Amino acid sequence: MVTQSAIFVDAGFLLAVGGTHVSGTSLRSAFKVNYEKLIQGIMKRAADHCGLDVLRVYWYDASKDALFTDEHKSIGLLPDVKVRLGRISFNGDQKGVDLKLGLDLVGVARNRAASVAFLMSGDDDLAEAVEEAQDLGMKVVLVGLDNPNHRLGVTSVAEHLALRVDSIITLPTALIEECFTKTVAEEPRPTPALAVRPPAPPQTPAVPAPAVPAPGPRPSDLAARPGPPSRERTVLPAPRPHRSEAHLVYSSGGSGPTILPPEDSAMDVAHDVGESVAASWYGTVTQGELNELLADRPILPADIDRVLLKDCAQRIGEYKTDLQAVRRALREAFWTKLDQLI
Structure with a gap:
């Protein structure tokens, strides 16, 4: 009998709930993450719950053309972590992430590589994969962020998924607050390459004119001198009403029913x-x-x-x-x- 566990992390779900808890939004640029400390904390929570060694952590995320970014490389180099990437579509949606996670979950269960799976996701599209893994003899434990105001007790988890797992546990709030750091400034950063002033005209050889007083500064010279950034370039007309027909499709990894x-x-x-x-x-x-x-x-x-x-x-x-x-x-x-x- 296999005596180890495996952890399956939907990074989009984890970063959304963790980032929202710390910064108030799931916007990834609004926070930084200490991934090594976060993953170690998840592994410890799993070991404390079942008392088994962890086979590995499967980390699922998306990127352009499914290519590793520097961030994904740093995560993949951590001990016992395997990064699996889907791709980001033209409108920013994740593609293939849920499919990869579901296939791996069932594959680990079928190969009897682990007896317990810890799943960090809220997407109801994984419900069928969970049931298939259970039919193969694997226990599936859902891991979420504690939310006493939600009837399921966790944040952003679909009820359809929660009803099919064997049990639900939560990550310590302290772990999230230690690993996520809000990074929001008071105003946008300057853009050095942004052309906001006309370039200085090319210099020409000076013509001696001893009897003529030296001319004052030219307007082009003044424009070329560095000065404090101006906010006038951001002034635009007042907002117009949004088009009522606008409709954008977003990923299925959203929240489940809530109170x-x-x-x-x-x-x-x-x-x-x-x-x-x-x-x-x-x-x-x-x-x-x-x-x-x-x-x-x-x-x-x-x-x-x-x-x-x-x-x-x-x-x-x-x-x-x-x-x-x-x-x-x-x-x-x-x-x-x-x-x-x-």
């Missing part, structure tokens, strides 16, 4: 989330990135819109977040807060 607030509070949540994401995004970008966003107004990039929807779904559930009035409120609150910041 929903009263009807009239869904708009308040949307307002709070929109402001929070705007403040976090504003403090993690360069001036050039801010200018690009303002130039496309009122259209929001897919990655920002997806964070708005995901963060809102964590609080009121996907059903309420799908309402067009809530989505409009999210985007309008984002632009309103951004106007206040710039």
